[in-house]
Amino acid sequence: MKQSQRLQQIDRMVTRHYNHIFDCCCDHGFLGQALLQRNIADTVHFVDVVEPIMAELQDQLERLYGTGYPRNSWQVQCQDVAALSLPKDGSTLVIIAGVGGDLLIDLVTALVSAHPDRSLEFILCPVYHNYKVRQALRELSLSLIDEQLVHENRQSYEVLHLASSATDIEAEPISPVGKRMWDLSKTEHQQYLDRTIAHYERMSQRRESAVGSTSAEDIVAQYKALRLPRPLKPEKC
CATH class of the missing domain: 3.40.50.150 (Vaccinia Virus protein VP39)
Structure with a gap:
């Protein structure tokens, strides 16, 4: 099985x-x-x-x-x-x-x-x-x-x-774009993120509605923010 x-x-x-x-x-x-x-x-x-x-x-x-x-x-x-x-x-x-x-x-x-x-x-x-x-x-x-x-x-x-x-x-x-699941050191994760961004960029260019009140441009920005370095958590005293 x-x-x-x-x-x-x-x-x-x-x-x-x-x-x-x-x-x-x-x-x-x-x-x-x-x-x-x-x-x-x-x-x-x-x-x-x-x-x-x-x-x-x-x-x-x-x-x-x-x-x-x-x-x-x-x-x-x-x-x-x-x-x-x-x-x-x-x-x-x-x-x-x-x-x-x-x-x-x-x-x-x-x-x-x-x-x-x-x-x-x-x-x-x-x-x-x-x-x-x-x-x-x-x-x-x-x-x-x-x-x-x-x-x-x-x-x-x-x-x-x-x-x-x-x-x-x-x-x-729940994060709209995911949080825990991402490991952008892995090629497959990078490729999936690239495909997702490209999908919503095409929607934005066609001026299609995205999800409720959230525009395609906003969704693209949220996914692109995943690529930014995350701030380090302050060490506990």
Whole structure:
């Protein structure tokens, strides 16, 4: 069961035990199975809206994990992620990867709105529109636990681990352009930054609207600022 670079990175970012992990838009369930084998959650939920794929996944999981695992260690749920009913108690991690930025915003907004009093964590990996996604997540008052930049098949993907409310894990505001994930000593990171700047520069030249009230010129300036040397933190006495 060979995982993509993206799924391997998401797997590595799950570092503590949860009562429930929801692997949403899971397709063939490779990530959820890796998490199940790690015994990193009381229950791993495989969620997707495509009925034939989920029926096949149900059969596969029963063959592989029908014995030797607790009865409630996994569940297959064929439904729309936006309508997902999350447990009222216990620690919950929702993973959504491999979907477009606009859809990801809609899904996370629906889940946060439906569970306003729940302390939730998310690991998200959108396809495209990362600046727009980050701005939307900021507006939902989500906080950043961790973020990583993954490169696969000449594409780059941003992976964000977020919390919906204060937790015992150190979190910080989400940067619209990313903060922790960048290592500009690496060629792939430099190339991804160059491509991103070039994209918004083209939008600026065509005078296209960018993200909400933020102009393409402002977005370009924010990404270019990543290249500037960061000031050293003052030493503690």
